[in-house]
Amino acid sequence: MGFWKNLFNHPESTSPVTEIKLLELDHRDHQEDPTSRIYASLDREIDLYELEELCDAVGWARRPLRKVRKAIQHSFMVVTLWEQRGNQRRLIGFSRATSDHAFNATIWDVVVHPDFQGRGLGKSLMQYMIKSLRNEDISNITLFADPHVVGFYRQMGFMVDPEGIKGMFWYPS
Numbered sequence: 001m002g003f004w005k006n007l008f009n010h011p012e013s014t015s016p017v018t019e020i021k022l023l024e025l026d027h028r029d030h031q032e033d034p035t036s037r038i039y040a041s042l043d044r045e046i047d048l049y050e051l052e053e054l055c056d057a058v059g060w061a062r063r064p065l066r067k068v069r070k071a072i073q074h075s076f077m078v079v080t081l082w083e084q085r086g087n088q089r090r091l092i093g094f095s096r097a098t099s100d101h102a103f104n105a106t107i108w109d110v111v112v113h114p115d116f117q118g119r120g121l122g123k124s125l126m127q128y129m130i131k132s133l134r135n136e137d138i139s140n141i142t143l144f145a146d147p148h149v150v151g152f153y154r155q156m157g158f159m160v161d162p163e164g165i166k167g168m169f170w171y172p173s
Contacts, residue, residue: 107143
């Protein structure tokens, strides 16, 4: 699979995962390989090296794996997308949300592998997260977006703060 998996000699993961149904997920119309299928899961048991490979594929900066693990463990919700071919599976999408469990949630780290973009998977991932958060009676859903993906989130119903940016950030100097 990837450099880190080979280095640590991890066998291909074949453990069962709990599948979920995403909204509007119709990957079969776009499938080139009939032996492949795509599914989503809420399981948090994610190979962090595989997640790092996914983030590398879209050009994200690397983050310390111990912090990524902690972020996943403390997230309110984690949704992953997988491609299954025979008994091998590959992480192709990821997203997570944090929340105060009452009013507010923030969606983080929405990523779909470039080989699978343009198939509606990111849209399905976001729709599922929004619906799930709303089902938890969370009414204020926020996210942070790089300028090149703002249009995607606008199509999902997100808007730039109409009163100007209210958010403030503190970064260590």
